[in-house]
Amino acid sequence: MADDKGTDRRERADRILDTAKDLLLRWGYRRVTIDEIAARSGVGKGTVYLHWRTREQLFMAVAAREAAAMYGGVADAMAADPGEVALHRYMRRLFVEAMERPVLRAVFTRDTDTLGKLLSAPAYRSLERAKLVASHDYLRLLIDAGLLRDDLSPADIDYPLTTIVFGFFAAEPLLPPDLGLTLHDKADHLADALRRTFGPAREPSHARHAAAAPGAVAAFRTLADEFRAAAYGADGGTHE
Amino acid sequence: MADDKGTDRRERADRILDTAKDLLLRWGYRRVTIDEIAARSGVGKGTVYLHWRTREQLFMAVAAREAAAMYGGVADAMAADPGEVALHRYMRRLFVEAMERPVLRAVFTRDTDTLGKLLSAPAYRSLERAKLVASHDYLRLLIDAGLLRDDLSPADIDYPLTTIVFGFFAAEPLLPPDLGLTLHDKADHLADALRRTFGPAREPSHARHAAAAPGAVAAFRTLADEFRAAAYGADGGTHE
DNA sequence: CGGTGACCAGAATGCTAATCTGGTCACCAG
DNA sequence: CTGGTGACCAGATTAGCATTCTGGTCACCG
Numbered sequence: 001m002a003d004d005k006g007t008d009r010r011e012r013a014d015r016i017l018d019t020a021k022d023l024l025l026r027w028g029y030r031r032v033t034i035d036e037i038a039a040r041s042g043v044g045k046g047t048v049y050l051h052w053r054t055r056e057q058l059f060m061a062v063a064a065r066e067a068a069a070m071y072g073g074v075a076d077a078m079a080a081d082p083g084e085v086a087l088h089r090y091m092r093r094l095f096v097e098a099m100e101r102p103v104l105r106a107v108f109t110r111d112t113d114t115l116g117k118l119l120s121a122p123a124y125r126s127l128e129r130a131k132l133v134a135s136h137d138y139l140r141l142l143i144d145a146g147l148l149r150d151d152l153s154p155a156d157i158d159y160p161l162t163t164i165v166f167g168f169f170a171a172e173p174l175l176p177p178d179l180g181l182t183l184h185d186k187a188d189h190l191a192d193a194l195r196r197t198f199g200p201a202r203e204p205s206h207a208r209h210a211a212a213a214p215g216a217v218a219a220f221r222t223l224a225d226e227f228r229a230a231a232y233g234a235d236g237g238t239h240e
Numbered sequence: 241m242a243d244d245k246g247t248d249r250r251e252r253a254d255r256i257l258d259t260a261k262d263l264l265l266r267w268g269y270r271r272v273t274i275d276e277i278a279a280r281s282g283v284g285k286g287t288v289y290l291h292w293r294t295r296e297q298l299f300m301a302v303a304a305r306e307a308a309a310m311y312g313g314v315a316d317a318m319a320a321d322p323g324e325v326a327l328h329r330y331m332r333r334l335f336v337e338a339m340e341r342p343v344l345r346a347v348f349t350r351d352t353d354t355l356g357k358l359l360s361a362p363a364y365r366s367l368e369r370a371k372l373v374a375s376h377d378y379l380r381l382l383i384d385a386g387l388l389r390d391d392l393s394p395a396d397i398d399y400p401l402t403t404i405v406f407g408f409f410a411a412e413p414l415l416p417p418d419l420g421l422t423l424h425d426k427a428d429h430l431a432d433a434l435r436r437t438f439g440p441a442r443e444p445s446h447a448r449h450a451a452a453a454p455g456a457v458a459a460f461r462t463l464a465d466e467f468r469a470a471a472y473g474a475d476g477g478t479h480e
Numbered sequence: 481c482g483g484t485g486a487c488c489a490g491a492a493t494g495c496t497a498a499t500c501t502g503g504t505c506a507c508c509a510g
Numbered sequence: 511c512t513g514g515t516g517a518c519c520a521g522a523t524t525a526g527c528a529t530t531c532t533g534g535t536c537a538c539c540g
Contacts, residue, residue: 033532044484046535055533159421160429166414167407174406181399189400193437273501284515286504295502 013051013232016041021062025102029059029116051232056121061231066103068227073097075220082206082213086147087139088195091165092187099172099183108169138219145212148198157198164193253291253472256281261302265342269299269356291472296361301471306343308467313337315460322446322453327382328435331405332427339412339423348409378459385452388438397438404433 019041023032038045052058078084098104139154259281263272278285292298318324338344346354379394
Protein backbone atom coordinates (compact mmCIF):
# COMPACT_ATOMS: atom_id res chain seq x y z
CA MET A 1 0.00 0.00 0.00
CA ALA A 2 0.98 3.63 -0.42
CA ASP A 3 1.84 4.07 3.23
CA ASP A 4 4.62 1.55 3.02
CA LYS A 5 6.21 3.32 0.17
CA GLY A 6 5.90 6.66 1.92
CA THR A 7 7.38 5.21 5.08
CA ASP A 8 10.26 3.72 3.13
CA ARG A 9 10.96 7.03 1.49
CA ARG A 10 10.80 8.81 4.80
CA GLU A 11 13.12 6.34 6.47
CA ARG A 12 15.57 6.61 3.64
CA ALA A 13 15.42 10.39 3.81
CA ASP A 14 16.12 10.23 7.52
CA ARG A 15 19.02 7.90 7.00
CA ILE A 16 20.52 10.29 4.47
CA LEU A 17 19.89 13.29 6.71
CA ASP A 18 21.48 11.48 9.65
CA THR A 19 24.57 10.80 7.59
CA ALA A 20 24.69 14.35 6.30
CA LYS A 21 24.31 15.76 9.79
CA ASP A 22 27.04 13.52 11.14
CA LEU A 23 29.48 14.44 8.40
CA LEU A 24 28.53 18.09 8.58
CA LEU A 25 29.41 18.28 12.25
CA ARG A 26 32.56 16.27 11.80
CA TRP A 27 34.04 17.87 8.71
CA GLY A 28 32.09 21.03 7.93
CA TYR A 29 29.93 21.93 4.96
CA ARG A 30 32.78 22.48 2.54
CA ARG A 31 34.43 19.09 2.91
CA VAL A 32 31.34 16.89 2.80
CA THR A 33 30.56 15.43 -0.61
CA ILE A 34 27.31 14.04 -1.89
CA ASP A 35 29.17 10.94 -2.96
CA GLU A 36 30.24 10.19 0.58
CA ILE A 37 26.81 10.88 2.00
CA ALA A 38 25.28 8.53 -0.54
CA ALA A 39 27.85 5.79 0.05
CA ARG A 40 27.54 5.92 3.83
CA SER A 41 23.76 5.94 3.57
CA GLY A 42 23.81 2.86 1.36
CA VAL A 43 22.16 4.54 -1.62
CA GLY A 44 23.28 5.72 -5.01
CA LYS A 45 24.15 9.33 -5.54
CA GLY A 46 21.19 9.82 -7.85
CA THR A 47 18.89 8.76 -5.05
CA VAL A 48 19.94 11.71 -2.97
CA TYR A 49 18.79 13.93 -5.81
CA LEU A 50 15.44 12.19 -5.82
CA HIS A 51 14.89 13.73 -2.40
CA TRP A 52 16.49 17.17 -2.70
CA ARG A 53 17.19 19.21 -5.75
CA THR A 54 20.60 20.50 -4.73
CA ARG A 55 23.32 19.93 -2.21
CA GLU A 56 22.43 23.20 -0.55
CA GLN A 57 18.83 22.12 -0.05
CA LEU A 58 19.94 18.83 1.43
CA PHE A 59 21.85 20.63 4.16
CA MET A 60 19.04 23.12 4.63
CA ALA A 61 16.89 20.08 5.24
CA VAL A 62 19.28 18.90 7.94
CA ALA A 63 18.80 22.20 9.73
CA ALA A 64 15.06 22.27 9.06
CA ARG A 65 14.59 18.87 10.61
CA GLU A 66 16.43 20.01 13.72
CA ALA A 67 14.31 23.15 13.85
CA ALA A 68 11.15 21.10 13.50
CA ALA A 69 12.20 18.92 16.41
CA MET A 70 13.02 21.97 18.51
CA TYR A 71 9.74 23.75 17.82
CA GLY A 72 7.90 20.52 18.44
CA GLY A 73 9.59 20.41 21.83
CA VAL A 74 8.60 24.01 22.44
CA ALA A 75 4.97 23.22 21.67
CA ASP A 76 5.06 20.19 23.97
CA ALA A 77 6.53 22.26 26.76
CA MET A 78 3.84 24.91 26.37
CA ALA A 79 1.16 22.26 26.37
CA ALA A 80 2.56 20.74 29.55
CA ASP A 81 3.12 24.05 31.37
CA PRO A 82 1.19 27.10 30.15
CA GLY A 83 3.70 29.34 31.93
CA GLU A 84 6.03 28.49 29.07
CA VAL A 85 4.05 30.64 26.65
CA ALA A 86 5.46 33.80 28.19
CA LEU A 87 7.88 35.46 25.79
CA HIS A 88 10.85 35.31 28.11
CA ARG A 89 10.21 31.68 28.97
CA TYR A 90 9.88 30.77 25.31
CA MET A 91 13.06 32.56 24.31
CA ARG A 92 14.91 31.08 27.24
CA ARG A 93 13.95 27.63 26.03
CA LEU A 94 14.77 28.49 22.44
CA PHE A 95 18.20 29.69 23.48
CA VAL A 96 19.02 26.63 25.55
CA GLU A 97 17.65 24.10 23.11
CA ALA A 98 19.29 25.72 20.12
CA MET A 99 22.63 25.90 21.88
CA GLU A 100 22.41 22.26 22.89
CA ARG A 101 21.73 21.02 19.36
CA PRO A 102 25.05 21.22 17.49
CA VAL A 103 23.50 21.92 14.12
CA LEU A 104 21.26 24.69 15.38
CA ARG A 105 24.05 26.12 17.49
CA ALA A 106 26.13 26.36 14.34
CA VAL A 107 23.24 28.06 12.57
CA PHE A 108 22.47 30.56 15.28
CA THR A 109 26.04 31.42 16.14
CA ARG A 110 26.83 31.74 12.45
CA ASP A 111 29.64 29.23 12.69
CA THR A 112 31.24 29.73 9.29
CA ASP A 113 33.75 27.04 10.06
CA THR A 114 31.18 24.26 9.87
CA LEU A 115 28.50 25.92 7.76
CA GLY A 116 30.71 27.62 5.21
CA LYS A 117 28.93 29.44 2.43
CA LEU A 118 25.64 27.92 3.46
CA LEU A 119 25.26 30.96 5.71
CA SER A 120 25.07 33.31 2.76
CA ALA A 121 22.71 31.11 0.78
CA PRO A 122 19.54 32.93 -0.25
CA ALA A 123 17.18 30.40 1.31
CA TYR A 124 19.05 30.56 4.58
CA ARG A 125 18.07 34.05 5.61
CA SER A 126 14.39 33.27 5.65
CA LEU A 127 15.02 30.32 7.93
CA GLU A 128 16.92 32.30 10.51
CA ARG A 129 15.34 35.71 10.64
CA ALA A 130 11.70 35.07 9.76
CA LYS A 131 11.41 32.24 12.22
CA LEU A 132 13.57 33.37 15.09
CA VAL A 133 10.73 35.30 16.62
CA ALA A 134 8.24 32.74 15.44
CA SER A 135 5.32 34.32 13.75
CA HIS A 136 3.75 37.66 14.40
CA ASP A 137 0.71 35.59 15.25
CA TYR A 138 2.39 34.48 18.45
CA LEU A 139 3.23 38.04 19.45
CA ARG A 140 -0.28 39.18 18.64
CA LEU A 141 -1.54 36.36 20.80
CA LEU A 142 0.64 37.44 23.71
CA ILE A 143 -0.47 41.05 23.42
CA ASP A 144 -4.13 40.13 23.23
CA ALA A 145 -3.72 37.90 26.26
CA GLY A 146 -2.12 40.72 28.27
CA LEU A 147 1.18 38.89 28.50
CA LEU A 148 3.22 41.79 27.11
CA ARG A 149 3.44 45.51 27.62
CA ASP A 150 0.28 46.84 26.05
CA ASP A 151 1.90 49.88 24.42
CA LEU A 152 3.59 47.88 21.70
CA SER A 153 2.48 46.31 18.45
CA PRO A 154 4.19 43.23 17.01
CA ALA A 155 5.98 45.49 14.55
CA ASP A 156 7.44 47.56 17.39
CA ILE A 157 8.66 44.49 19.18
CA ASP A 158 10.19 42.78 16.21
CA TYR A 159 13.39 44.78 15.85
CA PRO A 160 14.47 45.04 19.48
CA LEU A 161 13.44 41.48 20.31
CA THR A 162 15.22 39.96 17.36
CA THR A 163 18.27 42.09 18.00
CA ILE A 164 18.57 41.26 21.68
CA VAL A 165 18.14 37.54 21.18
CA PHE A 166 20.51 37.63 18.25
CA GLY A 167 23.09 39.33 20.46
CA PHE A 168 23.08 36.45 22.93
CA PHE A 169 23.72 33.98 20.15
CA ALA A 170 26.21 36.05 18.22
CA ALA A 171 28.21 36.96 21.32
CA GLU A 172 28.77 33.32 22.12
CA PRO A 173 31.83 32.67 19.89
CA LEU A 174 33.46 35.87 21.12
CA LEU A 175 33.15 35.30 24.84
CA PRO A 176 36.37 34.90 26.80
CA PRO A 177 36.92 31.23 27.58
CA ASP A 178 37.25 31.90 31.27
CA LEU A 179 33.86 33.56 31.61
CA GLY A 180 32.35 31.71 34.53
CA LEU A 181 28.80 31.38 33.25
CA THR A 182 26.91 28.23 32.41
CA LEU A 183 24.49 28.03 29.53
CA HIS A 184 21.66 28.32 32.00
CA ASP A 185 23.16 31.42 33.59
CA LYS A 186 23.24 33.05 30.20
CA ALA A 187 19.72 31.94 29.47
CA ASP A 188 18.60 33.46 32.76
CA HIS A 189 20.15 36.78 31.81
CA LEU A 190 18.39 36.66 28.46
CA ALA A 191 15.05 35.82 30.03
CA ASP A 192 15.48 38.56 32.61
CA ALA A 193 16.23 41.17 29.98
CA LEU A 194 13.27 40.14 27.86
CA ARG A 195 10.83 39.99 30.75
CA ARG A 196 11.81 43.46 31.93
CA THR A 197 11.88 44.93 28.43
CA PHE A 198 8.74 43.44 26.95
CA GLY A 199 6.80 41.95 29.82
CA PRO A 200 3.75 43.51 31.45
CA ALA A 201 4.18 45.65 34.56
CA ARG A 202 2.85 42.95 36.86
CA GLU A 203 3.29 39.22 36.69
CA PRO A 204 0.19 37.88 34.88
CA SER A 205 -2.06 35.32 36.49
CA HIS A 206 -1.83 31.65 35.70
CA ALA A 207 -5.22 31.93 34.03
CA ARG A 208 -3.92 34.35 31.42
CA HIS A 209 -1.16 31.96 30.46
CA ALA A 210 -3.58 29.07 30.34
CA ALA A 211 -5.88 31.03 28.07
CA ALA A 212 -3.11 31.82 25.63
CA ALA A 213 -1.54 28.37 25.68
CA PRO A 214 -3.75 26.53 23.17
CA GLY A 215 -3.26 29.16 20.49
CA ALA A 216 0.48 29.27 21.07
CA VAL A 217 0.78 25.50 21.03
CA ALA A 218 -1.10 25.41 17.74
CA ALA A 219 1.11 28.13 16.27
CA PHE A 220 4.30 26.31 17.14
CA ARG A 221 2.99 22.97 15.98
CA THR A 222 2.23 24.60 12.66
CA LEU A 223 5.70 26.08 12.55
CA ALA A 224 7.22 22.69 13.32
CA ASP A 225 5.16 21.14 10.54
CA GLU A 226 6.35 23.75 8.10
CA PHE A 227 9.94 22.94 8.91
CA ARG A 228 9.28 19.26 8.61
CA ALA A 229 7.62 19.78 5.24
CA ALA A 230 10.63 21.78 4.11
CA ALA A 231 12.98 19.05 5.24
CA TYR A 232 11.55 16.12 3.30
CA GLY A 233 10.42 15.45 -0.22
CA ALA A 234 11.48 16.73 -3.58
CA ASP A 235 9.05 19.61 -3.20
CA GLY A 236 12.23 20.94 -1.67
CA GLY A 237 13.20 23.82 0.51
CA THR A 238 11.75 27.14 1.50
CA HIS A 239 11.34 28.43 -2.03
CA GLU A 240 12.71 28.59 -5.60
CA MET B 241 61.57 75.12 22.73
CA ALA B 242 60.44 71.55 23.35
CA ASP B 243 56.79 72.40 22.86
CA ASP B 244 57.38 73.31 19.26
CA LYS B 245 59.00 70.01 18.58
CA GLY B 246 56.22 68.15 20.32
CA THR B 247 53.61 70.08 18.39
CA ASP B 248 55.34 69.34 15.11
CA ARG B 249 55.47 65.68 15.93
CA ARG B 250 51.85 65.67 16.90
CA GLU B 251 50.79 67.47 13.76
CA ARG B 252 52.76 65.09 11.63
CA ALA B 253 51.24 62.13 13.44
CA ASP B 254 47.79 63.56 12.83
CA ARG B 255 48.54 64.07 9.17
CA ILE B 256 49.65 60.47 8.82
CA LEU B 257 46.65 59.22 10.75
CA ASP B 258 44.34 61.30 8.56
CA THR B 259 45.84 59.77 5.46
CA ALA B 260 45.68 56.29 6.90
CA LYS B 261 42.06 56.77 7.92
CA ASP B 262 41.12 58.08 4.50
CA LEU B 263 42.77 55.22 2.67
CA LEU B 264 41.44 52.67 5.13
CA LEU B 265 37.87 53.73 4.49
CA ARG B 266 38.39 53.92 0.77
CA TRP B 267 40.32 50.75 0.10
CA GLY B 268 40.23 48.62 3.22
CA TYR B 269 43.00 47.46 5.51
CA ARG B 270 44.41 44.88 3.18
CA ARG B 271 45.03 47.15 0.22
CA VAL B 272 46.57 50.12 1.99
CA THR B 273 50.36 50.17 1.99
CA ILE B 274 52.68 52.05 4.27
CA ASP B 275 54.43 53.41 1.20
CA GLU B 276 51.29 55.09 -0.01
CA ILE B 277 50.42 56.48 3.40
CA ALA B 278 53.91 57.94 3.69
CA ALA B 279 53.89 59.41 0.19
CA ARG B 280 50.46 61.00 0.57
CA SER B 281 51.45 62.39 3.96
CA GLY B 282 54.60 63.94 2.51
CA VAL B 283 56.98 61.96 4.70
CA GLY B 284 59.40 59.13 4.18
CA LYS B 285 58.37 55.63 4.99
CA GLY B 286 60.88 55.42 7.81
CA THR B 287 59.20 58.38 9.47
CA VAL B 288 56.00 56.42 9.85
CA TYR B 289 57.99 53.87 11.82
CA LEU B 290 59.30 56.60 14.06
CA HIS B 291 55.74 57.00 15.28
CA TRP B 292 54.41 53.44 15.33
CA ARG B 293 56.28 50.21 15.56
CA THR B 294 54.17 48.24 13.11
CA ARG B 295 51.58 48.70 10.44
CA GLU B 296 49.04 47.06 12.70
CA GLN B 297 49.69 49.56 15.47
CA LEU B 298 49.35 52.45 13.05
CA PHE B 299 45.83 51.37 12.18
CA MET B 300 45.04 50.62 15.79
CA ALA B 301 46.04 54.22 16.39
CA VAL B 302 43.55 55.39 13.78
CA ALA B 303 40.80 53.62 15.70
CA ALA B 304 42.13 54.75 19.07
CA ARG B 305 42.10 58.39 18.02
CA GLU B 306 38.48 58.06 16.93
CA ALA B 307 37.61 56.36 20.20
CA ALA B 308 39.33 59.14 22.14
CA ALA B 309 37.29 61.74 20.29
CA MET B 310 34.10 59.85 20.92
CA TYR B 311 34.71 59.36 24.62
CA GLY B 312 35.73 62.99 24.89
CA GLY B 313 32.37 63.87 23.38
CA VAL B 314 30.67 61.58 25.85
CA ALA B 315 32.39 63.31 28.75
CA ASP B 316 31.44 66.74 27.38
CA ALA B 317 27.83 65.67 27.02
CA MET B 318 27.73 64.38 30.58
CA ALA B 319 29.27 67.60 31.85
CA ALA B 320 26.69 69.66 29.96
CA ASP B 321 23.70 67.51 30.94
CA PRO B 322 24.03 65.25 33.98
CA GLY B 323 21.06 63.24 32.74
CA GLU B 324 23.50 61.77 30.22
CA VAL B 325 25.26 59.76 32.91
CA ALA B 326 22.38 57.31 33.06
CA LEU B 327 23.43 54.00 31.58
CA HIS B 328 20.78 53.95 28.88
CA ARG B 329 21.54 57.53 27.87
CA TYR B 330 25.25 56.83 27.72
CA MET B 331 24.84 53.70 25.65
CA ARG B 332 22.38 55.43 23.37
CA ARG B 333 24.98 58.10 22.69
CA LEU B 334 27.74 55.54 22.28
CA PHE B 335 25.66 53.67 19.73
CA VAL B 336 24.77 56.74 17.70
CA GLU B 337 28.22 58.29 17.78
CA ALA B 338 29.97 55.02 16.97
CA MET B 339 27.64 54.35 14.06
CA GLU B 340 28.15 57.82 12.69
CA ARG B 341 31.95 57.56 12.68
CA PRO B 342 32.89 55.30 9.78
CA VAL B 343 35.98 53.89 11.42
CA LEU B 344 34.24 53.06 14.67
CA ARG B 345 31.24 51.72 12.83
CA ALA B 346 33.59 49.36 11.02
CA VAL B 347 35.12 48.34 14.33
CA PHE B 348 31.87 47.76 16.17
CA THR B 349 30.04 46.04 13.34
CA ARG B 350 33.10 43.87 12.73
CA ASP B 351 33.28 44.93 9.11
CA THR B 352 35.85 42.44 7.84
CA ASP B 353 35.69 43.98 4.41
CA THR B 354 37.41 47.17 5.49
CA LEU B 355 39.23 45.97 8.60
CA GLY B 356 40.47 42.63 7.29
CA LYS B 357 42.62 40.67 9.67
CA LEU B 358 42.94 43.66 11.98
CA LEU B 359 39.83 42.27 13.67
CA SER B 360 41.66 39.19 14.83
CA ALA B 361 44.75 41.08 15.96
CA PRO B 362 45.63 40.38 19.58
CA ALA B 363 45.61 44.03 20.63
CA TYR B 364 42.21 44.53 19.07
CA ARG B 365 40.17 42.48 21.49
CA SER B 366 41.18 44.59 24.44
CA LEU B 367 40.08 47.70 22.62
CA GLU B 368 36.63 46.45 21.86
CA ARG B 369 35.57 44.34 24.76
CA ALA B 370 37.33 45.90 27.71
CA LYS B 371 36.21 49.38 26.79
CA LEU B 372 32.74 48.82 25.41
CA VAL B 373 31.24 48.95 28.86
CA ALA B 374 33.76 51.54 29.91
CA SER B 375 35.26 50.65 33.22
CA HIS B 376 33.67 48.84 36.07
CA ASP B 377 34.31 52.10 37.92
CA TYR B 378 31.52 53.73 35.97
CA LEU B 379 29.08 50.94 36.78
CA ARG B 380 30.08 51.01 40.42
CA LEU B 381 29.46 54.74 40.37
CA LEU B 382 25.98 54.27 38.91
CA ILE B 383 25.08 51.64 41.46
CA ASP B 384 26.33 53.73 44.37
CA ALA B 385 24.38 56.71 43.05
CA GLY B 386 21.18 54.66 42.88
CA LEU B 387 21.01 54.96 39.13
CA LEU B 388 20.72 51.23 38.55
CA ARG B 389 18.77 48.34 39.98
CA ASP B 390 20.30 47.79 43.39
CA ASP B 391 20.28 44.01 43.22
CA LEU B 392 23.16 43.80 40.79
CA SER B 393 26.91 44.06 41.07
CA PRO B 394 29.07 45.27 38.17
CA ALA B 395 30.04 41.68 37.52
CA ASP B 396 26.38 40.67 37.16
CA ILE B 397 25.72 43.47 34.72
CA ASP B 398 28.75 42.97 32.59
CA TYR B 399 27.65 39.95 30.57
CA PRO B 400 24.07 40.93 29.75
CA LEU B 401 24.92 44.57 29.12
CA THR B 402 27.79 43.82 26.82
CA THR B 403 25.78 41.18 25.02
CA ILE B 404 22.73 43.35 24.46
CA VAL B 405 24.71 46.32 23.20
CA PHE B 406 26.83 44.06 21.06
CA GLY B 407 23.67 42.65 19.54
CA PHE B 408 22.56 46.04 18.30
CA PHE B 409 25.87 46.61 16.60
CA ALA B 410 26.31 43.12 15.24
CA ALA B 411 22.77 42.95 13.89
CA GLU B 412 23.34 46.04 11.80
CA PRO B 413 24.96 44.42 8.75
CA LEU B 414 22.31 41.71 8.71
CA LEU B 415 19.24 43.90 8.80
CA PRO B 416 16.98 43.83 5.75
CA PRO B 417 17.59 46.94 3.66
CA ASP B 418 13.93 47.88 3.70
CA LEU B 419 13.66 47.99 7.49
CA GLY B 420 12.04 51.35 8.08
CA LEU B 421 14.04 52.43 11.10
CA THR B 422 16.40 55.36 11.41
CA LEU B 423 19.57 55.21 13.45
CA HIS B 424 17.79 57.16 16.17
CA ASP B 425 14.87 54.75 16.20
CA LYS B 426 17.28 51.91 16.77
CA ALA B 427 19.08 53.88 19.45
CA ASP B 428 15.75 54.50 21.17
CA HIS B 429 15.02 50.80 21.22
CA LEU B 430 18.45 50.11 22.68
CA ALA B 431 18.01 52.79 25.35
CA ASP B 432 14.56 51.51 26.20
CA ALA B 433 15.75 47.94 26.63
CA LEU B 434 18.67 49.01 28.82
CA ARG B 435 16.60 51.33 30.99
CA ARG B 436 14.02 48.64 31.64
CA THR B 437 16.56 45.90 32.15
CA PHE B 438 19.11 47.67 34.32
CA GLY B 439 17.48 50.90 35.46
CA PRO B 440 16.04 51.53 38.91
CA ALA B 441 12.34 50.95 39.49
CA ARG B 442 11.55 54.65 39.56
CA GLU B 443 13.06 57.44 37.52
CA PRO B 444 15.84 58.93 39.67
CA SER B 445 15.81 62.59 40.62
CA HIS B 446 17.90 65.14 38.80
CA ALA B 447 19.99 65.51 41.93
CA ARG B 448 21.13 61.91 41.77
CA HIS B 449 22.37 62.36 38.25
CA ALA B 450 24.08 65.60 39.16
CA ALA B 451 25.84 63.91 42.04
CA ALA B 452 27.17 61.15 39.84
CA ALA B 453 28.13 63.36 36.94
CA PRO B 454 31.55 64.63 38.08
CA GLY B 455 32.87 61.16 38.73
CA ALA B 456 31.53 59.85 35.45
CA VAL B 457 32.95 62.78 33.52
CA ALA B 458 36.33 62.18 35.10
CA ALA B 459 36.18 58.46 34.29
CA PHE B 460 35.43 59.08 30.64
CA ARG B 461 38.02 61.82 30.32
CA THR B 462 40.56 59.35 31.67
CA LEU B 463 39.40 56.77 29.19
CA ALA B 464 39.68 59.28 26.35
CA ASP B 465 43.19 60.16 27.49
CA GLU B 466 44.18 56.53 27.53
CA PHE B 467 43.03 56.14 23.96
CA ARG B 468 44.83 59.30 22.94
CA ALA B 469 48.00 58.08 24.59
CA ALA B 470 47.69 54.80 22.74
CA ALA B 471 47.20 56.61 19.45
CA TYR B 472 50.34 58.73 19.45
CA GLY B 473 53.97 58.20 20.18
CA ALA B 474 56.38 55.38 19.65
CA ASP B 475 55.45 53.98 23.07
CA GLY B 476 52.93 52.35 20.81
CA GLY B 477 49.63 50.61 21.20
CA THR B 478 47.82 48.89 23.98
CA HIS B 479 50.66 46.57 24.87
CA GLU B 480 53.65 44.56 23.60
C1' DC C 481 9.74 2.70 -12.79
C1' DG C 482 12.42 3.68 -8.76
C1' DG C 483 17.11 3.51 -8.43
C1' DT C 484 21.88 3.75 -10.09
C1' DG C 485 26.57 5.26 -11.11
C1' DA C 486 29.45 6.62 -15.38
C1' DC C 487 29.97 10.87 -17.19
C1' DC C 488 30.85 15.96 -17.90
C1' DA C 489 31.54 20.92 -17.18
C1' DG C 490 32.96 24.01 -14.13
C1' DA C 491 34.71 24.82 -9.60
C1' DA C 492 38.37 24.02 -6.38
C1' DT C 493 43.18 23.01 -5.41
C1' DG C 494 48.22 22.60 -5.87
C1' DC C 495 52.22 24.40 -7.56
C1' DT C 496 55.69 27.47 -9.31
C1' DA C 497 57.38 31.84 -10.73
C1' DA C 498 56.97 36.56 -10.35
C1' DT C 499 55.57 40.54 -7.70
C1' DC C 500 54.69 43.20 -3.79
C1' DT C 501 55.34 45.24 0.79
C1' DG C 502 56.41 45.58 5.90
C1' DG C 503 60.17 46.72 8.35
C1' DT C 504 65.38 47.91 8.73
C1' DC C 505 69.34 50.63 8.76
C1' DA C 506 73.30 52.94 6.57
C1' DC C 507 73.55 57.37 5.23
C1' DC C 508 72.52 62.26 4.74
C1' DA C 509 70.99 67.22 5.38
C1' DG C 510 70.50 70.83 8.41
C1' DC D 511 74.54 65.30 16.33
C1' DT D 512 69.89 64.24 15.33
C1' DG D 513 65.74 63.58 13.00
C1' DG D 514 64.57 62.01 8.61
C1' DT D 515 65.01 59.20 4.46
C1' DG D 516 64.43 55.65 0.89
C1' DA D 517 67.20 51.64 -1.15
C1' DC D 518 67.18 47.23 0.21
C1' DC D 519 65.81 42.40 1.65
C1' DA D 520 63.19 38.40 3.34
C1' DG D 521 59.00 36.66 3.56
C1' DA D 522 54.31 37.13 2.33
C1' DT D 523 51.06 37.61 -1.45
C1' DT D 524 49.46 37.06 -6.01
C1' DA D 525 49.12 35.38 -10.93
C1' DG D 526 48.92 31.86 -14.03
C1' DC D 527 48.44 27.36 -15.21
C1' DA D 528 47.84 22.17 -14.81
C1' DT D 529 45.48 18.88 -12.31
C1' DT D 530 42.01 16.98 -9.44
C1' DC D 531 37.57 16.98 -7.52
C1' DT D 532 32.59 17.11 -7.23
C1' DG D 533 27.69 18.69 -7.98
C1' DG D 534 24.31 17.50 -10.88
C1' DT D 535 22.46 14.72 -15.07
C1' DC D 536 20.54 11.02 -17.54
C1' DA D 537 20.78 6.68 -20.23
C1' DC D 538 20.22 2.39 -18.64
C1' DC D 539 19.04 -1.50 -15.58
C1' DG D 540 16.84 -4.89 -12.34
